[in-house]
Amino acid sequence: MVTSEVDLMLLPLLLVLLPLATAVILLLTRDASFRTLLVKGSAAVMMGLALAVAVTCFDEPVKIGVDSELLKAVMLAADFLVILAVCYYAKKFKRYSIALLGLVQFVIVAAFEWHMGDRIYVSWDFIIDHFAIIMILIAGIIGGLIAVYSLGYMAQYHRKHTGIPDRRGFFFFVVFLFLSAMFGLVMSNNLLFMYTFWEITSLCSFLLIGYSQTNEAIHNSCKALWMNLLGGLAFALAIVLLGEKYYTVELSLLVNLGRSREPVELIAALLVFCGFTKSAMMPFSGWLLGAMVAPTPTSALLHSSTMVKAGVFLIIKLAPILGDNHVGIMAMLVGGITFFFASCAAIAQSDGKKVLAYSTISNLGLIVCCAGTGSYEAAWTAIMIVIFHAVAKSLLFLTVGTAEQQLGSRDLENFDGIFNSMPRLSLCMVIGICGMFLAPFGMLISKWAAMKAFVDAGQPLLLLVLVYGSATTLFYWTKWLGKITTFVPTNENRERGILGVEWTALKTLAALTLIVCVLFPLVSEYGVIPYLALTYHATAEVIAQSNLWIMSLMVFLLVVLPLRFGKSREKKQVVTNLSGENLGSDNAYRGAGGRVVPVTLRNWYLESWFGEDRMKLLGYTAALACVLMELSLTVGGVFHV
Numbered sequence: 001m002v003t004s005e006v007d008l009m010l011l012p013l014l015l016v017l018l019p020l021a022t023a024v025i026l027l028l029t030r031d032a033s034f035r036t037l038l039v040k041g042s043a044a045v046m047m048g049l050a051l052a053v054a055v056t057c058f059d060e061p062v063k064i065g066v067d068s069e070l071l072k073a074v075m076l077a078a079d080f081l082v083i084l085a086v087c088y089y090a091k092k093f094k095r096y097s098i099a100l101l102g103l104v105q106f107v108i109v110a111a112f113e114w115h116m117g118d119r120i121y122v123s124w125d126f127i128i129d130h131f132a133i134i135m136i137l138i139a140g141i142i143g144g145l146i147a148v149y150s151l152g153y154m155a156q157y158h159r160k161h162t163g164i165p166d167r168r169g170f171f172f173f174v175v176f177l178f179l180s181a182m183f184g185l186v187m188s189n190n191l192l193f194m195y196t197f198w199e200i201t202s203l204c205s206f207l208l209i210g211y212s213q214t215n216e217a218i219h220n221s222c223k224a225l226w227m228n229l230l231g232g233l234a235f236a237l238a239i240v241l242l243g244e245k246y247y248t249v250e251l252s253l254l255v256n257l258g259r260s261r262e263p264v265e266l267i268a269a270l271l272v273f274c275g276f277t278k279s280a281m282m283p284f285s286g287w288l289l290g291a292m293v294a295p296t297p298t299s300a301l302l303h304s305s306t307m308v309k310a311g312v313f314l315i316i317k318l319a320p321i322l323g324d325n326h327v328g329i330m331a332m333l334v335g336g337i338t339f340f341f342a343s344c345a346a347i348a349q350s351d352g353k354k355v356l357a358y359s360t361i362s363n364l365g366l367i368v369c370c371a372g373t374g375s376y377e378a379a380w381t382a383i384m385i386v387i388f389h390a391v392a393k394s395l396l397f398l399t400v401g402t403a404e405q406q407l408g409s410r411d412l413e414n415f416d417g418i419f420n421s422m423p424r425l426s427l428c429m430v431i432g433i434c435g436m437f438l439a440p441f442g443m444l445i446s447k448w449a450a451m452k453a454f455v456d457a458g459q460p461l462l463l464l465v466l467v468y469g470s471a472t473t474l475f476y477w478t479k480w481l482g483k484i485t486t487f488v489p490t491n492e493n494r495e496r497g498i499l500g501v502e503w504t505a506l507k508t509l510a511a512l513t514l515i516v517c518v519l520f521p522l523v524s525e526y527g528v529i530p531y532l533a534l535t536y537h538a539t540a541e542v543i544a545q546s547n548l549w550i551m552s553l554m555v556f557l558l559v560v561l562p563l564r565f566g567k568s569r570e571k572k573q574v575v576t577n578l579s580g581e582n583l584g585s586d587n588a589y590r591g592a593g594g595r596v597v598p599v600t601l602r603n604w605y606l607e608s609w610f611g612e613d614r615m616k617l618l619g620y621t622a623a624l625a626c627v628l629m630e631l632s633l634t635v636g637g638v639f640h641v
Contacts, residue, residue, distance in 0.1 A: 009064055011056060012128060015049045015136070015183045018042065023176035026169055036151055039172055040501075043144035046179070050140025054133045058526075061129040061534065063189075065122070075196045076113060079106055082199045086225070089206070095222045101229040105236040109195065112240050120243055122250055125190040130531035131383065135186035135313055138390045139306050141512070143179045145505040149398055150175065150297040152499030156405050157295055164212045171211060175301065178204040182306045186313060191239050191249040198235060198278070198310065202228035205307050208298040209291045220290030227287045231277030231311075238270035251317060255535075258321025268318055269327045269634045272372075273627070275318075279311025279364045282338045282616075282623035288361060292353045296401025299353060303360045304394035309386060312367045316382050320535055323374025323457075330630035331372025334623045336465040338365030341619030343472040347610040350603070352400040352410040355476060356393065359436070362469065363389050363443075369462060370450055376532055377453035380542045381446050383528045388442040391516055392435030395509040399429040402502055406494045413602055415483045421494045424503075426484050428510045435513045437477040440551040442517045449542050472610075479603040486601060517555045521548035 022042040029035055056062075083106040090099035128136075150172070158166045181200035188194035202225065210221030242264070243249050246257060258264045275281075280288035291302050302308065315322075315331060322328030339362050346358035363385060370382035402425055403418065404410040419426040435441045447470055454462040516523065525545065533539045582589060591597040 011049060011053045012062075012064070012126065012183075012187055015046070015053055015140070016180050016187075018046055018049060019176040019180040019183070023173045023180065026176065027173040029169060032168075035169060035172065039147055039151055042176065043147045047141050047144045050136050050144075053128065053136055057128045057133060058130075061127055063124040064126040064128075066125045072113070072117070072192075075193055076110065078196050079109060079199065082196075082203050085203055086229070089225075093218055093222060095226070098222060098226045098229060101226060101233060105229070105233045108233075108236045108240060109192070112236075112243060113192070116243050116247075119247055120249055121247055122190050124250065124252065125193060126187045127189040127252060128187055129534065130527055131313075131316070132186045134383065134387060134527055134531075135309065136183060138309065138387070139179060139182045139186070142304070142390055142394050142509070143175075143182070143301065143306060145508055146297050146300050146394065146398070147172070147175055147179075148501050149300075149505035150295075152502040153297055153401060153405070154295065155499070156497070160405070161212070164214075167211070171208070171295075174204050174207045175297075178208070178301065178306065182310065185310055189251050191235075191242070191251055191254075194251070194314075195232070195235050195239060198274075199232055201307060201310060202232060202278075205291070205302055208302070209294045211294055211298065214293070217293045220287070220293050223290050224287035227277050227284050231274040231284075234270040234277075235274040238267045238274070241267050241270070255318065255320055258318075264321070265325060265327050265634050268321055269330065269631060271318060272315055272322075272327055272331055273631070275311040275315040275368070276334060276627070277311070279308045279315070279368065280361050281311075281334050281365060281368060282341065282361075283620035283627075285338065285342065285361045285619075289354070289357050292351075292357055296353070296397060296404070299357075300394045300397035300401070303357060304390050304397060308360065308364055309390065312364055312371065312382070312386060315368055315371045316379060316386075319371040319374050319379045319382070321374070322372050326630045326634045328372045328374050330626060330634075332369050332459070332462060333372075333626040333630070335365045335367070335369030335372055336462055337619055337623045337626065338362065339369060340365075340465050340469040340472075341615045341622075343469045343476075344610045345612050345615035345619075346476045347472055348605045348607045348612055348615075349476070350412050350605060352403070352412055352415075352480075353397070355412070355480065356396055356400065359473070359476070360389075360393060362473065363393075366447075366450065366466070366469070369465075370453065373453060373457045373459065373462070375453055375457050376536045376538060376540055377449065377456060377542045379532055379535070380524070380528055381449040381453055383531070384442065384446045384449070384524065387516060387523060387527075388435060388446060391509065391513050392432045392443065395428060395506070395513055396432035396436070398502075398506055398509065399425055399432060402498055402506065403429075406497055412480055412483050415480075416486050416601060418494075419485055421492050424495060425498065425506070428506050429484055430481065431510045431513050433477055433481050435517060437473055440517075440554040442520050445520065445543070445548070445551055452542065483601075483603065514555065518552045520552050520555075521545055524548065 019042065022038060025038060026035060083102045086102040087099045090096060090102070154168050154171060158164065158168070178201060181197040181204065185194055185197035185201065188197060205228065206221045206225040209224050210217045239249055242254060246253070254264060254267065258268060277284045288303065288308065291299055322331055342358045342362035342365060346355050346362065349355045349358060367382045367385050370378040370385070400410055403415070403422070406422065407414055407418070436443050438444060447466065450466055451463060454466060529539060588596050588598045
């Protein structure tokens, strides 16, 4: 075993092994009290380990080379177990095409390792750079908080869904197995190892989406599995092509080959396509929309912090060799199409989780579009969006899940007055929404940087897509914000049913959303720019540090001033002048003929213009056409790097 930093190997290893060991124990135990204690303890230690890895690997990237046949055998065995599980569930649910997809890629990878194993040279199997640290912190902290939140949520979930078998031990087993694979994935430089972790996350997402075992859950989980296995097949082919031609399977070396004008476009195209399926780009976004059938912690885990971030992580890693070539154009077009049409589709949704799902797909599209541009500025923007989106969107998913449990609905039209009945939860929800679209919070600043990056890259079409797509996001977030801040007089307190573990996760994520926005300049200077400096061999200020600090100060004041001046003033209720005789409240008025008319408030959803089916048809068709066209050009040998 060879490594540049032998003493630093222990922490990354523990980061993978701890959630793995926790998963195995959770699968075997039946004691609910012990399970609760284990989940809390493991989540806390996992967060601590993530921070420890970040601190110890902060100064410079840590590169680890492992010359071990045992590890290779373990990884191949893991591949076999994944495919075995895939085939089992494919037979159980009679989805034989899924089994075929899984078997084909396993045979390809196994044959490659048997045929080329001795001729493949790998210097560094794992690299922990600043981007990997960011992903580790996202998976460790947010994933750990979601696990803790799940303790309370799943207890209430099964009390309300008595027809669903209580398999909480299995649920937490999959969650921690998922997190273990994510840690391994973001640290892997060896594509064979990354492939193994990649396939484990695909299997875990299938199991989490299908947790309830209803017909709808089974259908949606199978859709997620075959789409991700399709990407896995592309991943396997990319490994074979890279290994056969260049006798390596290192991701960093692939990027260096591309920067040296070597013809690696087809390999990059296959990996980018793989990233499309994992990050739910159109036309593969259906699996992420279907994931809403799962319990809310699953949605938060898949949509915000881990699963989909694996796809954009890989594409961002490839960003230096994208840009003005067919692979980069494919990423720009598919990302831009996904961003725009998913944003439009969100306008017509009143289901809170569905709005969040389309918003997630839209933001992922913007990240992919930026990465496809290939420039330093665009890569900076993509990474910053990854950070802000992970924190704010996970908070929003959990608040919607909690609201649904307390109200019996996640329809936004039923959120009237929750600022009065659930003030603390509503405040957390408002913080999450502000983090997604309001100035001076981080997401809007990142879009500002994206506009600058597209202008500098000479991409006016992408600039138009960004402008109009951002306008649609303003539309649906404003509707949501207006709903929850509507004043409805009530003395009812609906927050008493929210458990302590849920509050722990919600308040921590709300605080993290604000902290990340306030510390925006430090995240950029010490987290993102060092990675880009090593990747692009250059440094630059995308947005002046002074401007970033001004934005941070504005966020701080927006948080502090309402807390300082909002407490001492007594609120005065003023009855609105309605269309008839006032009855002393805003709930009804006396109209013509003495008839009492109830007052209802409803948002405008523009279904006839932005209906889900129409937007999906347009988006899927355009994205599929771009994928087929650019892949055909790439395979045909029409390259220019």
